[in-house]
Amino acid sequence: MRMDDEHVADGTPFGDPIDEPPATRARRLLRAGLPTTDLAPALAEETDPLLFATVSGAHLYGFPSTDSDVDLRGAHLLPVAELIGLHEPDETRSRMWDNDGVEMDLVSHDLRKFVRMMMRRNGYVLEQLHSPLIVHSTQAHRELLALAPGVLTGHHAHHYRGFAATQWRLFEKTGELKPLLYTFRALLTGIHLMRSGEVQAHLPTLIAEVSAPGYLPELIEAKAEAEHGAATGLAPTRLQSDVDALHEVLADARDRTRLPDSPAAYEALHDLVVRTRLQR
Template sequence: MKELILKRLKEIETEYDVTVLFASETGSRAWGFPSPDSDYDVRFIYMHPQDWYLAIDEKRDSIEYLNGDLDLVGWDIRKSLQLLRKSNAAMFERLQSPIIYLEQTEFREKLNQLAPAYFSPKAGLHHYLSMAFSYFKTCEASEMVKLKSYFYLLRTALASFWIIEKNSVPPLLFQDLLPLVEDRNTQEKIAMLLSMKSQQDETYLHPKEPELENYLKTILDYCECKAPEIKAHKGETEPINQLFRETLFEIK
């Protein structure tokens, strides 16, 4: 699959006259709990030639390619850096991905060095906590629950808990969030479900897990209670402006 992904990225570069600066896997494959039939969710940052950025009209700043189980979505470098300044959670997840398909090494290194200065705990918590409550409602309402829904709920709830407890960017890998779970029974239940998910397809419906749901509701209520204490943060614009200019003039 990696060869196909690289082929498609090269085709995108030719078709749109862009340079792909960075491409990584996101979604369940990057989070560490894929199903056998999980899609490949590839996200990339690209750059146009210099003159593209000198026009007065707004232009399309994203590229999408969807075909079967291959889902590629790219953001222009300017859009990507604007979103980083806003502490966009997706940007932090893409940079943490353990599965890298393509990269301009110096660009990625500079972006990784800058990124922590733009993380806003308040924005991150709002992102993950709102998603977690939405997933919880989906799970709570069903007697047979999609196993992937339980893991989406687990990941977003624990990411919220991480921000409350550590006031930092939550790790992308699900396994790195699990030390937050101190209850042994819950640990064993999650381990069992992880093993099951690696063997079942995306449509698998699992019998309701009331104890797991109760545990996660306790986590969500705690995070919601602590949310007003979490502070907002906004990084300076000039460092990412500098990265934008350097990349634009250095990478052809």
Template sequence: MNTWLGELVKGLAPNVLLASVVGSRLYGYAAEGSDYDVLGCFAHPTRELLRLRKPGDTITYRDEIVDATLHEVEKFLRLMLKPNGNVVEAALSPLTLVSSRWVSELRSLAEKCVCRRLYMHYRGYATEILKRLDRRFDRKSVLSLYRTILTGIHVLETGRYLFSLNALCEKYGVKIADSPDEVVEDARKLLEMLDEAYRRSNLPERPECEEEADSLLLRIRLYQGSRACQG
């Protein structure tokens, strides 16, 4: 990945643990000049968390070409356990910008958070996009709609992520429509497929790795604290 982007992200927060490219560049439909969507996590120095006035748990950065969000690791793990599909995707994205000693464990946890409850994330987001398209029909939202629903179907059926929209369309025999009426009709059919995938899914209902997440958070805190003492 781009060195300049990784360096920019590392400068946004102390102790960036994981940062990945998400959005259209991950899904394979970025247009020329598309910005870079980045999502990841960082760890505050442990001593900062012991103060009366706690530091913020989310850092954002936006300019003409970068839209980055970094959550403090405790918040990142809580969102993962919810599960929040955006956070799970960021942890599993192959487009890694910033890595650390904790990445493999974060990814392992993300894999264990793939469950039936992700249906609510993808169903809810698809509904939001449809409302947005009703107000303003644009190609990027159309692609996002198809990607969201097809991702949900694939995850519920297989327990795995397939990030490429083209690959998802090929697998499910879907052709992206051009007109508003055709898009709405496609969405209706695909949402029915998503509902059926949820009913038939053999995935666990919810993440069953809270103790692992708690252990990981504790070890990160202790590690950060020991580094501060050594410094």
């Protein structure tokens, strides 16, 4: 991944990766387990301007496997003609390719759709926006980050409860370690968000900040060996008890949160979408 003022990469959940020296970003990129090849040529193939692209998925969550693919997520800007004509705009783009033996995929949404998703209590897109693993950034990305606190509400707890429940059912069906870690990650992210007002998706960091089962570091280490490895060595009843307990903690954190009930950044985000489109 090339690293300069507009194409940067980072492998840490801390600090401001946009403004870090390239050498520091490169070291953190390697620690995150990401490929170091230049992605600029692949991103240049996008038909519409990218406003940002970040790494999501297991690399962002802090438990990639040696055979994990790389999930890139972001926002792009459609031309005005595609939004005001009679044709329905293609607001979401998806592309997959091989990058030196590593499977890559990029999913991006038009800025208007991305902002609308931000306003709908969608923790997933907020995690993408806040990802410190930045591949491409622009001024619009910085402005979105600055306005993001204004969309956070106590209702985001429902997003994380629902996501955790879905992943837990997948774990019960497959017995794989991946959905089990996703379950814990979602619950801890939701708890941390309700308590601090901060979007934090990195599981090793969350373990240090939120009371969590002591076996999670071992599960992370086991997941590093294989993307679809089985979860072994823990009784299902204990896992169920720990997951249920974290659901209760999240519900309590939701009841006690200082986050508002409704977003406050609607007009500011509206202005950003209009201004960015007109400047194209």
